[in-house]
Amino acid sequence: MTARGEAPAGVVQTYRGPVAPADLGWTLTHEHLFVRSPELDRDYPHPEWDADAAVETAVAGLEELYGLGVRTVVDLTVPGLGRDTGLAARVAARTRVHLVASTGWYADEVLPPYFRTHGPGRLVGGPDPLVEMFTRDVVAGIGDSGVRAGMLKVVTDVPGMTDDITRVMAAAATVHAATGVPITTHSNPHLRNGLDQARFLLGRGVAADHLVIGHSGDSEDLDYLLTLLDLGVTLGMDRFGMAHTGDDEKRTATVLALLERGHAGQLVLSHDAAYFSRVTPPAWRRAHTPHWTHDHLSRRVVPQLLERGARQEDLDTMMIHNAQRLLTPVVDPT
Template sequence: MQTFRGPVGAGALGRTLIHEHVFVGSTELDVNHPHPEWDEDRAVALAARQLTELYRLGVRTVVDLTVLGLGRDVARVARVAQQVPVHLVASTGYYTADVLPPFFGTHGPGRLVGGPDPLVEFFVGDIEVGIAGTGVRAGMLKVVTDAPGITDDVARVMTAAAVASRQTGVPITTHSRPDLRNGLDQQAFLRAAGVDLSRVVIGHCGDSEDLPYLRSLMDAGSTIGMDRFGMEHVLPDERRVAVVLELLRLGYADRMVLSHDAATFSRVTPPSWRAAHAPHWRFETIPRRIVPMLLDGGASPEEIERMLVTNPARILVPA
């Protein structure tokens, strides 16, 4: 398993938060119109403190799902990784719900400039060689579908991710919209592209209380990401916990992973907004708040470890 500090074995991953972000930005805005709350040195120091505290709370690995389209800067995150005891895992993919930048319209088979599909080259290179000259190799692929559905450009990203996953063994996680039940569309597309659905995490399923839908995703072979704890402006944590508890009761402990989709800094929802509107949307919410709620609700310690340790390790370590 590749991390910012190099490869580690599955047994070293420990408790893992499999869907998080260290920094989320917008590259052109950040260059031309810096956010008033952003200071890189302070942000790096804050991230290092938060991740060190997370280690003290028992978490050993954090997957940073900040990919292209979300202001990914692996060199910046590497500054954090050098200071913290947790394993940080980098990701590759492209975050778009509709269209790609114009570069991709002219580059690729049958296009104006031609050549191989740069998305495949980027994804495979990030996994096999390293990202942006840092030597940090990606350990997860990420794709997105949202309200626009699987547009032509989204299909192109998903196809490239499927090729990279098949070639390298690296798993795929998705941004999904459970209110639209579009995890089913993601599964159908990736299955048709030759991806083993046991290597796919359907993300953001914790936003849903639709048990038949969630069960259908797991019954098809995927793991579901109950990965937005603390996002109580979308669904209160008590209701998120209740869904997990019911799925545990139904025997799905081996098909769920837990996380927050949090960030130490996000331009989309900056720190001042989060402090006022989503105070529990933090890396430490699962160990401090959610695990006790699950245990009080009847989850066993073994089920907690399966969702936080066993399942993430099974997904992250290439088949």
Template structure:
């Protein structure tokens, strides 16, 4: 029997997830800044209502599940998102992991194997606990792991995060999703690093792959067995949607429907790119862009309903379903 997928409201069978956005955010913040210098556009109560309205509209447009990849380093507040989840008809899935492109906070320099405060790596403990027991006492279990490499490459601290993610993956079987920079080829580095630490390519999503139009690069990744995230529709300040769609269509024609997932990397509120900025510079960067604009563009370009179902339903269900072999066996290789 295939294990169920943990959501904010409890376990759901993979076959019941329906059309799924695999790379989104609800609220992105910066806890120290938020505490000491609140953003003028952030109103916690109004933000809840905004998120509920956005996710309810999304359900009306046919989407049934949203993966919230807000992890440590991005102001993750699972208790706040749980208040949204209880009011909306879509399934929300939480993530564990750590978002850093260079260094970790000072705490991690003193805690861990061979460090001042000797003990197990707290990153591994956090990731596994989030997946198996729940996050921050909420009982909401993480359904995926999120990690990052960017222009700095795999620094010592980024390597530590990726290593901890690989260990948590081996322990739980949960899929790893990445933030990558396809213009710098970091997805290939992520694949090599994680695979060398026991992560099977078919349990890895190289995120933000739609930021490039280099079909050869994308095909090399998929030919290794990974899934690529075409997950920044609406980020037209990076690459226009028409060009992102053209890349997906070209890959569909080459037979890669079973190795792509679609999403926006959008948020109801992000301190990094607040609503006023998005309204001017990225007006289509929101949850509704796929069902309202992108899917019609894909269909007009020749994508079949089977293609769209594969990318929005079948592939996410496969990636989010914990494999039967995942058990509570001891951590380690």
């Protein structure tokens, strides 16, 4: 399967079809609608989960975001986090916000057993299923939804670059090379392992201007962040409101420090929020992380950044132009 010639070049794929990059507007690049756990959900349903109610919550939330000026939201709920493209499509059909789907695999150490036996040199053999899956999601669409993924996501956390994690990252690099679709990551900035990700992916030919090292905003280590910026990648300052992994005051100060050094062109801001997550369910969030919502940047953080010296131009660069550059597939990927 090849991406070439199957889609108009230079468009961004969304739940409702291709969008011209110039129409993306203010974009939240690292968010979730519904984070679930299909096997648990099937036999041990979560008391707070109600699919119809969740759809209503998400539609209302996204329409509220539209009113606040948000035009595009990237849903980074990939397999491993309970991606449900059909359910998200029900939301997308009812909101003016462009929703971008993603592919990849969310695991921080090992893949499910299926992957152990499938792939070149393995028991059952065949081509690497990860490459086939990511390619199909990007080129043909996810499942039978017809929705094409607009971003690839990979994960490195405490266990680091295990064999399986390296395999996922290699597959993402391969699919990026073939399709030009951007890559974003979940990193653990306290272990500075965004550097491992950046070096690995850049070493495999991933375009630095189409690579986001996610969760970098949870670090205040300017030495680490500037080292990443030197590699040309974009930093995801993408957990505003997530009080249990960091402090917004510090996150804001770090963004301001990087803006002062002229790095607006390599920063994107987001929340990593969700309308429902089985990991940290709504009631828990209301009690412990009341501002971890998709409107937090618009309502509180952006006004604060502007008050404390960020220029509107910097905000537009981070929220509009960088997102546009990142999400527009590399024109000639090879």
